[in-house]
Amino acid sequence: MNRRxxxxxxxxxxxxxxxxxxxxxxxxxxxxxxPPGESAGNVLYTSLLDDPKTLDPTIAYSAEDDVxxxxxxxxxxxxxxxxxxxxxxxPDLGATMPRQETTFYxxxxxxxxxxxxxxxxxxxxxxxxxxxxxxxxxxxKGREVTAADFLFAFRRMADPxxxxxxxDSVEDKILGMQEYVDYCAQRHKQRLGMDYDKPIAGLQLxxxxxxxxxxxxxxxxxxxxxxxxxxxxxxxxxxxxLRYGSDxxxxxxxxxxxxxxxxxxxxxxxxxxxxxxxxxxxxxEGMPGDAAAGLLQDAGKPVPxxxxxxxxxxxxxxxxxxLFLQGYLDAAAVSQTNYQQVMSHPGELSPEMKRKGIKLYRxxxxxxxxxxxxxxxxxxxxxxxxxxxxxxxxxxxxDSQAYIDLLYLGLGKQAQFAIPPSIFGYDPTYxxxxxxxxxxxxxxxxxxxxxxxxxxxxxxxxxTLYFDNYFTTANFRQIFGLFKKQMDAIGVRVVSRTYxxxxxxxxxxxxxxxxxxxxxxxxxxxxxxxxxxxxxxxKGPGPNYARYANPEYDRLFVQVRSMEDTPARAALIRRMRxxxxxxxxxxxxxxxxxxxxxxxxxxxxxxxxxxxxxAIYRRVDGPQRARLQAAWNRPNYAxxxxxxxxxxxxxxxxxxxxxxxxxxxVRRKEEVAG
Amino acid sequence: xxxxxxxxxxxxVPILVGVSLLTFLIFYIAVSPQQLxxxxxxxxxPTPQQIHEWLAEHGYDRPMPVQFAHHLEELFLLRFGKxxxxxxxxxxxxxxxxxxxxxxxxxxxxxxxxxTAICFALVVAYFRGTYVDYxxxxxxxxxxxxxxxxxxxxxxxxxxxxxxxxPLAGWGRGLEAWKFVLLPMLVGVIVxxxxxxxxxxxxxxxxxxxxxxxxxxxxxxxxxxxxxxxVLKNAAIPILTTSVQLxxxxxxxxxxxxxxxxxxxxxxxxxxxxxxxDFAVVRAMVFLGTLVTIVGYILTDISYALVDPRVRxx
Numbered sequence: 001m002n003r004r005x006x007x008x009x010x011x012x013x014x015x016x017x018x019x020x021x022x023x024x025x026x027x028x029x030x031x032x033x034x035p036p037g038e039s040a041g042n043v044l045y046t047s048l049l050d051d052p053k054t055l056d057p058t059i060a061y062s063a064e065d066d067v068x069x070x071x072x073x074x075x076x077x078x079x080x081x082x083x084x085x086x087x088x089x090x091p092d093l094g095a096t097m098p099r100q101e102t103t104f105y106x107x108x109x110x111x112x113x114x115x116x117x118x119x120x121x122x123x124x125x126x127x128x129x130x131x132x133x134x135x136x137x138x139x140x141k142g143r144e145v146t147a148a149d150f151l152f153a154f155r156r157m158a159d160p161x162x163x164x165x166x167x168d169s170v171e172d173k174i175l176g177m178q179e180y181v182d183y184c185a186q187r188h189k190q191r192l193g194m195d196y197d198k199p200i201a202g203l204q205l206x207x208x209x210x211x212x213x214x215x216x217x218x219x220x221x222x223x224x225x226x227x228x229x230x231x232x233x234x235x236x237x238x239x240x241x242l243r244y245g246s247d248x249x250x251x252x253x254x255x256x257x258x259x260x261x262x263x264x265x266x267x268x269x270x271x272x273x274x275x276x277x278x279x280x281x282x283x284x285e286g287m288p289g290d291a292a293a294g295l296l297q298d299a300g301k302p303v304p305x306x307x308x309x310x311x312x313x314x315x316x317x318x319x320x321x322x323l324f325l326q327g328y329l330d331a332a333a334v335s336q337t338n339y340q341q342v343m344s345h346p347g348e349l350s351p352e353m354k355r356k357g358i359k360l361y362r363x364x365x366x367x368x369x370x371x372x373x374x375x376x377x378x379x380x381x382x383x384x385x386x387x388x389x390x391x392x393x394x395x396x397x398x399d400s401q402a403y404i405d406l407l408y409l410g411l412g413k414q415a416q417f418a419i420p421p422s423i424f425g426y427d428p429t430y431x432x433x434x435x436x437x438x439x440x441x442x443x444x445x446x447x448x449x450x451x452x453x454x455x456x457x458x459x460x461x462x463x464t465l466y467f468d469n470y471f472t473t474a475n476f477r478q479i480f481g482l483f484k485k486q487m488d489a490i491g492v493r494v495v496s497r498t499y500x501x502x503x504x505x506x507x508x509x510x511x512x513x514x515x516x517x518x519x520x521x522x523x524x525x526x527x528x529x530x531x532x533x534x535x536x537x538x539k540g541p542g543p544n545y546a547r548y549a550n551p552e553y554d555r556l557f558v559q560v561r562s563m564e565d566t567p568a569r570a571a572l573i574r575r576m577r578x579x580x581x582x583x584x585x586x587x588x589x590x591x592x593x594x595x596x597x598x599x600x601x602x603x604x605x606x607x608x609x610x611x612x613x614x615a616i617y618r619r620v621d622g623p624q625r626a627r628l629q630a631a632w633n634r635p636n637y638a639x640x641x642x643x644x645x646x647x648x649x650x651x652x653x654x655x656x657x658x659x660x661x662x663x664x665x666v667r668r669k670e671e672v673a674g
Numbered sequence: 675x676x677x678x679x680x681x682x683x684x685x686x687v688p689i690l691v692g693v694s695l696l697t698f699l700i701f702y703i704a705v706s707p708q709q710l711x712x713x714x715x716x717x718x719x720p721t722p723q724q725i726h727e728w729l730a731e732h733g734y735d736r737p738m739p740v741q742f743a744h745h746l747e748e749l750f751l752l753r754f755g756k757x758x759x760x761x762x763x764x765x766x767x768x769x770x771x772x773x774x775x776x777x778x779x780x781x782x783x784x785x786x787x788x789x790t791a792i793c794f795a796l797v798v799a800y801f802r803g804t805y806v807d808y809x810x811x812x813x814x815x816x817x818x819x820x821x822x823x824x825x826x827x828x829x830x831x832x833x834x835x836x837x838x839x840x841p842l843a844g845w846g847r848g849l850e851a852w853k854f855v856l857l858p859m860l861v862g863v864i865v866x867x868x869x870x871x872x873x874x875x876x877x878x879x880x881x882x883x884x885x886x887x888x889x890x891x892x893x894x895x896x897x898x899x900x901x902x903x904x905v906l907k908n909a910a911i912p913i914l915t916t917s918v919q920l921x922x923x924x925x926x927x928x929x930x931x932x933x934x935x936x937x938x939x940x941x942x943x944x945x946x947x948x949x950x951x952d953f954a955v956v957r958a959m960v961f962l963g964t965l966v967t968i969v970g971y972i973l974t975d976i977s978y979a980l981v982d983p984r985v986r987x988x
Contacts (some may be wrong), residue, residue: 031839031840032841033844033854035844039723113845161722163728188727266936267845267936268844269846314936315933316843316934318840319843322834322842323842323843326842432977501709502708506708534829541722633838634839636836640837640839653805653806654801657801657806661862
């Protein structure tokens with residue numbers, strides 16, 4: 001059978017129709033990334049920059065991990081959502097505040113048993129708490145949480161394969177913990193599994209009460225209360241750990257307000273309110289101004305206030321920002337990328353944002369960014385008056401406000417000392433004399449240090465400061481550029497030495513750097529968590545990167561770290577501050593602040609620099625969101641119609657070409673026939 | 675032909691060893707095992723003991739030749755093991771979960787682009803020497819001159835943000851995935867359309883100038899019959915063979931599209947692994963990529979022999 005080829009005109013027409021159909025079909029699609037109808041529900045839509053590395057509460061130690069884990073695992077304490085200055089710890093799974101008693105324990109010293117005083121903290125947990133349902137439990141039904149589950153979490157800290165990040169902080173405090181850690185490490189070397197049954201003297205269960213446990217400390221450790229608010233100490237089900245092992249990272253079994261319903265790697269996590277959530281309520285008291293800000297409208301209501309949280313992994317900040325503008329994310333951060341669009345003036349939203357009903361919030365972090373000298377460096381280190389003056393001169397030449405204005409959108413608080421606002425020991429009236437930008441005074445001190453005009457008299461050349469770093473981002477390069485410019489003003493030459501991160505870290509640990517930049521965000525709101533960064537014994541490979549070692553500072557630190565927040569503690573901190581001020585191992589730059597914006601349908605926003613479970617207090621007006629989403633995202637048909645018309649009109653001359661060729665062929669046939 | 679395939683597969687062995695060795699060396703130059711350990715340990719300042727433990731657990735504490743030999747053995751046995759990152763899951767499990775989004779995206783781009791490019795190439799070839807040809811060629815050159823990222827950003831901006839036809843990024847389960855794949859597919863097709871139309875137009879014009887076409891014209895065969903019956907059939911041979919080699923790679927996904935559209939496919943998996951310096955995943959994916967490329971070339975040769983009777987595989 002002779003197949004006739006498709007007419008070319010037909011083909012062309014078909015192609016045009018297909019293209020036009022495709023063009024017209026486009027508007028049939030929706031740009032809503034969520035299932036139809038879901039936006040009107042009681043759901044919170046938020047984003048993550050990356051997939052959580054792990055959801056194992058013993059291991060996790062990054063913002064992406066913690067923000068999810070804190071919703072899945074509750075701990076003995078949590079922070080009051082509204083109260084600040086100071087932050088207030090409240091029982092979460094705990095029934096009461098822990099009772100502290102003095103106790104005595106026996107240790108072997110020189111072959112003799114010696115009784116030593118210690119502290120016993122007695123914790124009582126709520127009755128009727130349950131783990132979420134999971135196949136690891138008999139019948140798949142989550143069993144009741146008991147005191148043993150809290151102590152099991154402490155045992156997991158000793159697991160050498162887990163790599164518990166705060167092991168240094170707890171192993172020497174809890175009686176018998178160090179021995180247990182060593183025992184577990186030994187078993188690991190022998191390729192034996194964990195022994196979770198070996199008794200630990202400092203972790204005690206009450207034989208008469210399954211809801212009470214005690215922790216015996218061999219040295220005062222008031223920070224234990226904060227540790228008990230972190231997910232590391234959240235109760236863990238032994239059944240889950242034994243069943244899932246390292247897969248616990250992707251298979252959380254907690255007793256928190258939410259449970260993980262869906263986990264699509266690198267895509268999204270869906271958390272739904274747990275039927276077994278702890279009986280928590282929205283705070284009934286706040287700070288002055290909270291009621292006026294509408295933060296007490298839900299006072300006393302059971303939390304969480306939303307039924308579901310959808311975390312979408314969005315790696316590109318631009319994409320997250322556009323999704324926010326479309327109404328598909330409930331909140332967004334303000335960065336250098338979108339600042340011009342968000343703000344018309346510092347602190348004021350642009351008319352476009354106001355028209356959309358967007359609300360602006362300022363959140364203050366409990367952190368510190370600082371430059372530091374290597375105190376063992378032959379040129380800039382040391383404790384002689386000349387060396388101090390040299391560092392003080394450089395400190396005076398650094399204008400922190402310039403960094404804040406140029407790099408951080410004018411947000412941030414100039415740091416005078418290590419401790420940030422809202423942490424005990426912070427003094428708003430304190431002005432570090434060497435942190436007041438004063439180039440004339442800097443030059444004078446530089447001359448007194450033996451470098452008049454920044455010239456090294458030994459060589460006759462400009463004094464050179466090596467800025468060791470691993471900067472690869474534009475932001476960090478800007479920090480270096482600004483610092484270099486500021487040092488030029490006093491005649492000091494700055495040279496950047498950039499290393500790969502690993503090399504940089506080795507150099508820090510070995511004290512082979514001269515000057516660098518670092519940031520620290522606290523784990524808990526205690527001054528100890530900042531002051532320890534300058535404690536002598538913590539120098540490399542510890543967190544004392546400046547390798548600062550002042551015996552008087554160290555002596556005071558040992559006292560301060562074990563004290564409660566009292567005027568005496570504040571007085572000691574002031575003395576430590578005075579020492580650091582004169583030694584000047586650091587140039588404190590700023591305590592960071594950020595702007596955040598939310599849509600009109602999201603309520604109960606108050607940033608908390610420490611707590612990560614604040615999502616349980618959020619309230620959403622779903623119907624309003626659905627209405628606005630629909631209004632903001634109506635497809636624009638005009639360009640599609642225009643494109644289709646253009647294609648059709650553009651094809652018309654082609655038809656005449658076909659017609660012309662056909663006539664030519666017909667003429668040729670006629671000529672042949674003729 | 676069987677012996678030919680066996681021989682080609684044997685040739686693949688030194689290629690795979692070489693690629694693995696290069697990956698191994700490059701990775702070691704760029705990232706030391708200690709750095710890997712630091713990145714993957716959750717402590718802010720991991721102790722030397724913790725770093726040592728991590729290295730021992732992941733086998734990075736052994737001499738380099740021993741490590742390489744072990745890695746090679748595991749790769750050839752397709753035992754990819756676990757990722758180096760925290761909470762790692764078996765790499766095969768990740769591949770199993772991620773090949774579907776990748777394949778869905780790349781296969782749709784492949785089919786749509788192939789059909790569209792052939793259609794446009796036919797049109798341009800038919801109208802050779804006319805305004806359609808000139809403007810078409812110019813458009814193709816323009817399309818080829820623009821950087822991939824511009825298409826992605828412009829596509830997201832125009833079709834997602836301004837016209838609001840598609841979600842900007844993301845992925846859904848089951849049928850929900852459909853709406854997320856359209857925009858990256860459209861971008862993928864537009865990106866490769868310019869070069870494909872140019873290439874296929876060349877194939878068509880090569881055939882149009884052949885003696886058999888002149889003979890057909892002399893015999894009075896119509897232009898459309900020449901184009902659709904004779905030219906298209908013969909031009910399909912190079913089109914087929916250039917396309918066949920791409921088919922195995924469809925499973926590996928598209929690095930840029932998956933990254934920017936947050937598609938949880940294998941392309942994204944590899945980019946993540948490179949960013950997080952996950953050597954276990956990188957070496958597995960590079961090995962798999964090499965294997966798939968070699969298979970693609972073998973398939974190309976076979977398809978040549980199948981469609982062109984002049985070619986014999988010996």
